[in-house]
Amino acid sequence: MPGVKIKAANLEQTAGLAGALAEILRPGMVIALNGDLGAGKTTFTRALARAAGVQAAVTSPTFALLNIYQGARLNFYHFDFYRLNSRDELENSGGQEFIPPPDGIAVIEWAEKIPDILPADYLSIHIAAADGEQRLFSFIFHGNTAYLAARLKNFSADMAASPPQGAGTYPQQSN
Numbered sequence: 001m002p003g004v005k006i007k008a009a010n011l012e013q014t015a016g017l018a019g020a021l022a023e024i025l026r027p028g029m030v031i032a033l034n035g036d037l038g039a040g041k042t043t044f045t046r047a048l049a050r051a052a053g054v055q056a057a058v059t060s061p062t063f064a065l066l067n068i069y070q071g072a073r074l075n076f077y078h079f080d081f082y083r084l085n086s087r088d089e090l091e092n093s094g095g096q097e098f099i100p101p102p103d104g105i106a107v108i109e110w111a112e113k114i115p116d117i118l119p120a121d122y123l124s125i126h127i128a129a130a131d132g133e134q135r136l137f138s139f140i141f142h143g144n145t146a147y148l149a150a151r152l153k154n155f156s157a158d159m160a161a162s163p164p165q166g167a168g169t170y171p172q173q174s175n
Ligand SMILES: Nc1ncnc2c1ncn2[C@@H]1O[C@H](COP(=O)(O)OP(=O)(O)OP(=O)(O)O)[C@@H](O)[C@H]1O
Pocket: 008, 009, 010, 011, 012, 014, 035, 036, 037, 038, 039, 040, 041, 042, 043, 044, 060, 109, 132, 133, 134, 135
């Protein structure tokens, strides 16, 4: 399975990465977001929603299971499976109707808890916290999402060439 790894040195670069991803997402995209408690899943999702044109405040759907936002270009379905125990619970809530979403993108925190809900085509992102604000993002492209790989690699190379002002270290990308 092809993958891309991108290191964000700080919150600003996390937001930059989310912005680059938002630009290339197509309606119907499902993003499975995994990583330890506090790794930065909600923070990354907030930046992605902002970049997709969501103006409302994006809050963690840990208790609600699903928050839906209207974006300028795409609607935004933000799931959190942390408290979910079974696929049945998700189906009873009606949430699975939006996986994949007909008119926007779905981001699922803790997707690994109910892996069989994921469609054939989805982007998996694992976030690992390192020192301070450093985070390592690992992207895996499932099914027909490989077109995102080249775009993300380009973004990573561009970010290395001209890092945001004030960035202490440059992002690195490897395969
Ligand atoms: N580069 C970074 N990217 C993302 N978050 C960062 C970064 N640097 C620091 N942080 C901080 O790490 C924390 C991440 O919290 P967040 O709620 O996003 O994690 P989470 O993975 O959603 O946790 P949970 O599993 O509880 O849902 C926030 O306080 C955020 O400000």
